[in-house]
Amino acid sequence: MSTPRILYCHCQYAQVLPKDVKEQVLQSLCDRGVEFEAVADLCELSARRDPLLKALADGGPLKIAACFPRAVKWLFAAAGAPLDAGQTEVCNLRVEAATAASEALLNAALSPNLPAGKNQS
């Protein structure tokens, strides 16, 4: 399996993610010099059906730093860019500590955690 790509959501237009957590996570990505994509607000990209979401969903293993996996799963689906449950791991910055989330993102091993459901193949 190829190295997972990293997507970081800054949740720009709400105080949903603790500021210190999201900033520490972004800082750790910048410190390590790893490749990543960062978006201002994944919700907004979903509503706008931004083609970046399709490119990310179709591109193989992916780690996403955002909020609840169930929300992320359906935001991508709503944009016509369903995520591959077997190739996606979501780090929930609403509940995880910054160090744990950063470690999970920077770790090359992928632990898929999207909720499985009736429409999940």
Place this chain on the structure above:
Amino acid sequence: MALTQTALRVALYEGPGAKSLSPGRRFETVKQLLSQGCSVRSAADPGDASVWVGDFDGGPATPGFQHVSLDQPDFAEAIDGVRIQEQAAPAGQWKPWFPVIDYDRCTNCMQCLSFCLFGVYGVDGDRKLQVQNQDNCKTNCPACSRVCPEAAILFPKYKAGPINGDVVSDADLQREKMKVDISALLGGDVYSLLRERTAKAQSRFSKERDADKALAERQKCLTKLAALSADIPPEVLASLPSPEEIARRAAEAAARARAALEPSN
């Protein structure tokens, strides 16, 4: 506002022709670009970014690419200029607050469609429920998630679970069902309650033709509605359309929901 524009795609370029950035500068730059609503790619391959940003040593190695130097004193304005030129989405004009459907849970019952007065919901060609007009949704109002018996409506920016996307527990589901039962006892849903009350008020208005009383009655309805759904922000309640308009939209929404549920021949 139609959501036709997408975010400006920026590459943080540190390849040939540019200096590599310190972690601190990289962080500050990405944060700045995100605050301007951009999507940022920090990678050796800039991909299909519309503009490259970096500390350039006489321009990027690949000529012809639009680039903005980090040393530019008016960096933020320059990025905004590219955004306008590329007709990309402006930052911060809309708070992205809208319902997202969990289709693993949705049973296509259309309660949400018949409830929403703002035309957020619709159906696709297969008559499956769809969120169609996200920007019609009233910011911070999660009311429709309260009528869904399956806890299938998410607002990812909501404060609490399961509406924010947290796992749905059995207790949540019981609570969701109870809410529907309570609202049914009160006359179908909170909007029908409002409609009933405003209809009563309306018949009185026509007799009394007293604008002040009409307003007082409407405010009483809104207070009642607010008490029933503590979540609905007062400014949303205050911005509800007139009773006549509510009645018209509710009838329209109900007709659309009925049409979607009718068996197809």
